[in-house]
Amino acid sequence: MSTLTEAPAPLAPAEPEHKPPRKRGRFTPYWLLLPGMLWLIVFFALPMIYQASTSVQTGSLEDGYKVTWHFATYWDALGEYWPQFLRSVSYAAAATVLCLLLGYPLAYLIAFRAGRWKNLIMILVIAPFFTSFLIRTLAWKTILADSGVVVHTLNSLHVLDVTSWLGWTAGDRVLATPLAVVCGLTYNFLPFMILPLYTSLERIDGRLHEAAGDLYAKPWTTFRKVTFPLSMPGVVSGTLLTFIPAAGDYVNAELLGSTDTRMIGNVIQTQFLRILDYPTAAALSFILMAGILAMVTIYIRRSGTEDLV
Amino acid sequence: MKTTPDNSGDVRLSGISKTYGSFTAVHPLDLTVPEGSFFALLGASGCGKTTTLRMIAGLEEPSTGTVCLGDQDVTYLQPYKRPVNTVFQSYALFPHLDIFENVAFGLRRRGIKSVKKQVEEMLELVQLGEQARKKPHQLSGGQQQRVAVARALINHPKVLLLDEPLGALDLKLRRQMQLELKRIQTEVGITFVHVTHDQEEAMTMADTVAVMNAGRVEQLGAPTELYENPQTTFVANFLGTSNLIEAEVDTSNGDDIVLKAGGGKLVLPAERCSAPATAGGKVLVGIRPEKIALTHADDAGEIPAGRNRLNGKIADASFIGVSTQYVIDTPVCDEFSVYVQNVERDGRLLPGADVVLHWSPAHTFGLDAAQDIDAGTEEEVAA
Amino acid sequence: MPFVNWLKRRLVVIAGLLTLGYLLLPNVVVTVFSFNKPKGRFNYEWQQFSTDAWKDPCGVADMCGSLSISLQIAVWATVGATVLGTMISFALVRYRFRARGAVNSLIFLPMAMPEVVMAASLLTLFLNMGAQLGFWTILIAHIMFCLSFVVTAVKARVMSMDPRLEEAARDLYAGPVQTFLRVTLPIAAPGIAAGALLSFALSFDDFIITNFNAGSTVTFPMFVWGSAQRGTPVQINVIGTAMFLIAVLFVLTSMVVTNRRNKQKA
Numbered sequence: 034m035s036t037l038t039e040a041p042a043p044l045a046p047a048e049p050e051h052k053p054p055r056k057r058g059r060f061t062p063y064w065l066l067l068p069g070m071l072w073l074i075v076f077f078a079l080p081m082i083y084q085a086s087t088s089v090q091t092g093s094l095e096d097g098y099k100v101t102w103h104f105a106t107y108w109d110a111l112g113e114y115w116p117q118f119l120r121s122v123s124y125a126a127a128a129t130v131l132c133l134l135l136g137y138p139l140a141y142l143i144a145f146r147a148g149r150w151k152n153l154i155m156i157l158v159i160a161p162f163f164t165s166f167l168i169r170t171l172a173w174k175t176i177l178a179d180s181g182v183v184v185h186t187l188n189s190l191h192v193l194d195v196t197s198w199l200g201w202t203a204g205d206r207v208l209a210t211p212l213a214v215v216c217g218l219t220y221n222f223l224p225f226m227i228l229p230l231y232t233s234l235e236r237i238d239g240r241l242h243e244a245a246g247d248l249y250a251k252p253w254t255t256f257r258k259v260t261f262p263l264s265m266p267g268v269v270s271g272t273l274l275t276f277i278p279a280a281g282d283y284v285n286a287e288l289l290g291s292t293d294t295r296m297i298g299n300v301i302q303t304q305f306l307r308i309l310d311y312p313t314a315a316a317l318s319f320i321l322m323a324g325i326l327a328m329v330t331i332y333i334r335r336s337g338t339e340d341l342v
Numbered sequence: 343m344k345t346t347p348d349n350s351g352d353v354r355l356s357g358i359s360k361t362y363g364s365f366t367a368v369h370p371l372d373l374t375v376p377e378g379s380f381f382a383l384l385g386a387s388g389c390g391k392t393t394t395l396r397m398i399a400g401l402e403e404p405s406t407g408t409v410c411l412g413d414q415d416v417t418y419l420q421p422y423k424r425p426v427n428t429v430f431q432s433y434a435l436f437p438h439l440d441i442f443e444n445v446a447f448g449l450r451r452r453g454i455k456s457v458k459k460q461v462e463e464m465l466e467l468v469q470l471g472e473q474a475r476k477k478p479h480q481l482s483g484g485q486q487q488r489v490a491v492a493r494a495l496i497n498h499p500k501v502l503l504l505d506e507p508l509g510a511l512d513l514k515l516r517r518q519m520q521l522e523l524k525r526i527q528t529e530v531g532i533t534f535v536h537v538t539h540d541q542e543e544a545m546t547m548a549d550t551v552a553v554m555n556a557g558r559v560e561q562l563g564a565p566t567e568l569y570e571n572p573q574t575t576f577v578a579n580f581l582g583t584s585n586l587i588e589a590e591v592d593t594s595n596g597d598d599i600v601l602k603a604g605g606g607k608l609v610l611p612a613e614r615c616s617a618p619a620t621a622g623g624k625v626l627v628g629i630r631p632e633k634i635a636l637t638h639a640d641d642a643g644e645i646p647a648g649r650n651r652l653n654g655k656i657a658d659a660s661f662i663g664v665s666t667q668y669v670i671d672t673p674v675c676d677e678f679s680v681y682v683q684n685v686e687r688d689g690r691l692l693p694g695a696d697v698v699l700h701w702s703p704a705h706t707f708g709l710d711a712a713q714d715i716d717a718g719t720e721e722e723v724a725a
Numbered sequence: 726m727p728f729v730n731w732l733k734r735r736l737v738v739i740a741g742l743l744t745l746g747y748l749l750l751p752n753v754v755v756t757v758f759s760f761n762k763p764k765g766r767f768n769y770e771w772q773q774f775s776t777d778a779w780k781d782p783c784g785v786a787d788m789c790g791s792l793s794i795s796l797q798i799a800v801w802a803t804v805g806a807t808v809l810g811t812m813i814s815f816a817l818v819r820y821r822f823r824a825r826g827a828v829n830s831l832i833f834l835p836m837a838m839p840e841v842v843m844a845a846s847l848l849t850l851f852l853n854m855g856a857q858l859g860f861w862t863i864l865i866a867h868i869m870f871c872l873s874f875v876v877t878a879v880k881a882r883v884m885s886m887d888p889r890l891e892e893a894a895r896d897l898y899a900g901p902v903q904t905f906l907r908v909t910l911p912i913a914a915p916g917i918a919a920g921a922l923l924s925f926a927l928s929f930d931d932f933i934i935t936n937f938n939a940g941s942t943v944t945f946p947m948f949v950w951g952s953a954q955r956g957t958p959v960q961i962n963v964i965g966t967a968m969f970l971i972a973v974l975f976v977l978t979s980m981v982v983t984n985r986r987n988k989q990k991a
Contacts, residue, residue, distance in 0.1 A: 062820035066828060069809035069872055073831050076869040080846035087849050135744045142741030156976050157745060161752050162926055163972035167949040168965040171957060172751035175758065175769045223748060273837070281839020284932060288953055298841045298933075305845055305937065311852075318845040322838065329837055401892050421895040422904075428896045434889035438911045447907075448897035497897065 081322075088315035098311065110316045114300050118320070121296040124211065124286075125279035128218035132226040132275045133268065135219070140230035140267070141260075145239065158227055166221055170288050173217050177207045177289070209291035217285035225274040233267030234260070269336045277325055297321055350412030351377030351500045351533045353398060358407030359557075360393050367393045369557045370406060375501075375535055375550075377412075380527050382536045382548035386580070386718075390557040391537045392431075395503050398535065399428050411500055422451070427494035428503040432510055433486050435478035441465070441489055442474040448497040464496045467526070484515045491523070495530060504536040508543060520546050541581050545569070553577050555718065571707055573616040575626065578709065580718035584628045587674045588711060591619045599708065601627060604674035608650045608706065615708030624711035631679040633705040636668065638688060639696035649700040654678060656695045666691075670699060752969055759962035766956025778959035782967075785958040788948055792964065795945040798860065799929040802867035806928075807921045809868070810875025811913075817876070818883040835873045843870065844937035851938060858940025866938050867928040874927060875920035882916025 088106060092098035111118070143154050161169060177183055184207050187193045196202040202210040237260065245255040261268075283298030297317060304314035353375040360368040368390040375381040383391040396402035398409055400421035408417045416424055427448070435444050445464055446457045454460075465471045468488035478486055487507060494502055507523070508516045524547050527534045538544050544551045545565035552562040553576070561568055561577045569581055578584035589601035589608060599619045601608045608627055617625050629650075637645055645651065654672035666687070670678040680699060682691075691697065732739075758768055762775035783789035817828065835843065847866055856862055890912065894904040932946040939947060949961055 062816040062822040065812040065816035069813040080850040084846035138740035139744040164965040169751040172754040281841040434893040451898040
């Protein structure tokens with residue numbers, strides 16, 4: 034016990050501190066926040082304001098632009114490009130539903146059925162992220178090529194007849210049709226659906242399944258009444274994380290689609306980078322932003338999950 | 343094994359209080375913990391006991407008052423400058439460091455280079471020499487608890503603070519660790535201040551117990567003193583079980599107070615009454631269930647004179663091995679608890695039987711009737 | 726009907742594996758076609774096996790240059806976003822302050838905003854300021870959109886950290902700096918690493934925002950985009966395959982190392 038009998042090491046300064054020390058740390062959070070917040074204010078919030086102001090300017094590239102509160106730009110833009118807006122929303126919605134249908138079984142598999150393969154499957158879901166998504170999207174050109182196996186099989190099964198009749202494909206082709214674009218969108222944003230789904234499924238106590246089974250629920254009923262409701266937070270954030278980027282995407286429409294599948298992202302990109310009609314481009318971008326924010330807000334309210342981040 | 347006799351291990355709290363906005367966690371409170379003692383702060387959750395402990399540790403700054411260690415005022419001293427160490431609730435072992443480094447942490451922070459010998463000796467003291475290179479999550483709850491104690495003790499603090507140190511352990515292990523902690527305290531002779539909500543734990547381990555309720559110290563004293571002579575209804579109910587009945591003071595003649603309750607008379611030694619007893623006034627009479635004897639009504643004549651008596655009817659009886667616990671319906675209280683040792687069981691004492699309850703006046707205590715009679719009962723604590 | 730029953734029980738597994746196949750199919754195609762020897766300018770149809778591209782990965786004009794620009798931007802964007810994001814996370818978790826709601830929304834909004842909107846509005850700002858588009862504007866943009874993801878990752882980790890650990894450190898004679906370096910930072914490290922890794926991946930792979938704000942600077946994704954119009958060299962597939970393999974190897978190695986370490990300790 035020798036160590037414990039030694040006198041305590043001198044620790045504190047001998048003089049007592051009678052006064053409360055100056056309240057240090059009151060401003061610490063603000064110093065911590067300052068650089069990052071400034072960054073976001075200057076390079077995220079401020080640009081939004083600039084964009085809003087640009088959208089109501091008139092003028093030309095040569096003479097410069099002035100704010101003239103020219104709201105007609107919005108009406109003109111909507112009047113001219115509503116088909117692209119509609120397309121963006123419907124393609125994104127279709128891709129989101131497909132992601133949910135495809136992603137749920139895989140997330141469920143990883144969460145409950147994968148056993149020791151869990152980590153490997155997780156890696157395989159995430160790893161494609163590290164190959165440039167453009168390269169992977171281009172690979173779909175090969176997969177869906179007119180002379181490829183996929184199109185050949187679909188053709189011989191007369192699936193393409195049905196999809197053509199529905200307007201999803203054109204003739205014997207899949208490439209350059211809405212189906213190809215939706216397929217590309219689904220592929221690109223599928224991991225954004227799977228990961229939140231997995232996170233919320235993994236939190237579910239496996240014993241709940243047993244309890245439900247014990248209380249005479251068949252597997253499908255267990256899923257409907259227990260598993261699915263409990264995974265709702267994952268469903269909500271997954272659909273948002275899929276829908277939002279899909280609605281603004283123009284890469285898939287450009288690489289896998291045709292002029293008939295142009296989405297609003299393509300229009301904004303062309304207006305900004307090629308035609309240089311900044312007011313129209315800004316107005317379109319503003320409408321897209323407002324539309325998506327409104328939809329997201331309503332969606333989150335209705336699904337009652339406000340703690341997404 | 344005694345350190346310098348300068349009382350530098352005394353903890354003196356003078357008028358310390360803590361308020362958060364409009365909520366007062368601790369009301370102004372004076373407390374002296376003598377050097378080398380094992381002191382327990384006992385109370386239900388939210389009573390302010392942990393806040394008090396944190397003010398001693400320096401993790402919380404008091405709103406008013408001072409904290410002194412010996413003669414040194416440490417009220418505004420940062421925790422890392424105080425010769426005080428804490429065993430945290432759920433241990434707070436550093437998950438990224440192994441056991442050795444956890445224990446060595448405090449020494450290293452004070453710039454001590456050769457820590458190996460000290461750490462190894464410390465780990466021996468808590469019987470964890472083999473586990474030095476494991477990470478905390480690889481140890482059992484009891485082992486983690488001992489690491490937490492070792493990590494604090496190795497710094498030779500003047501005071502060791504323990505915040506619900508046994509709360510996460512199962513009952514059997516908790517018993518074992520209570521003895522273990524008591525042994526370590528005796529061995530090192532450091533002042534221990536122990537916060538707990540478990541009255542049995544406090545009474546087993548501590549020399550002195552302060553019972554806290556709603557930010558105030560209700561009563562302070564040795565465990566037996568608190569149990570045998572509680573001064574408030576909270577202490578009477580929170581420490582063990584008490585039967586409390588309201589009675590009117592009949593006469594008060596110096597040594598004894600005679601009370602009227604349910605038509606009968608009860609005697610209470612004046613020194614055991616913490617309330618003013620004027621004739622005609624009200625007093626709460628308390629008696630512990632195990633102090634009461636039960637006699638079947640047919641044998642009422644055999645009860646010696648001079649004992650306090652009440653008539654009643656057995657409402658319920660449950661056999662729990664060493665004793666039988668009865669619930670008796672009496673005119674003054676319809677749920678009177680009586681614990682009878684199973685020495686010679688009277689076969690007639692069954693539910694429905696008429697009985698006489700009787701006990702020695704010396705075991706009776708008196709409380710101020712202005713208090714909430716249910717303060718500190720389990721239902722209230724749970725709510 | 727034993728087969729139907731067998732199928733019923735494994736329906737989820739089969740559907741899940743099909744989805745996994747769907748996710749991995751393009752990577753398989755990318756890998757296979759990195760050994761192709763295409764006839765024309767485009768590498769979309771299989772012609773014949775060849776290792777030419779693997780032997781000469783930088784054989785395409787400008788491709789490796791763009792790769793190096795992308796790597797530089799990704800590294801600096803990761804450093805910037807990780808530092809700024811970690812600071813914000815600590816402020817959010819550890820302190821009470823005014824304007825908390827505003828800060829939270831400002832963190833959340835970039836993640837809830839279509840990239841094209843952020844890209845377009847940032848370009849409007851740069852045009853208005855008369856900024857020279859190029860390396861720096863790309864870096865600024867990347868730090869901006871990576872920041873929120875770092876905050877989310879680090880915040881989750883710091884939030885799950887027991888505040889008593891830091892109190893324990895202070896109780897054991899560690900001053901504020903020591904407490905941060907010896908306890909807080911090591912424990913928050915996995916979250917910070919996750920945020921950094923995510924930043925790197927997002928920045929390296931970003932196309933839309935970069936495309937708007939790059940001026941004449943060409944990053945690797947922009948090179949790929951351009952080649953989709955001009956002709957896709959096989960070397961693109963080589964790079965894609967190599968990236969995939971490096972990622973998988975990296976993760977597998979770290980998993981094996983952690984496993985072994987845990988076993989040794991146990």
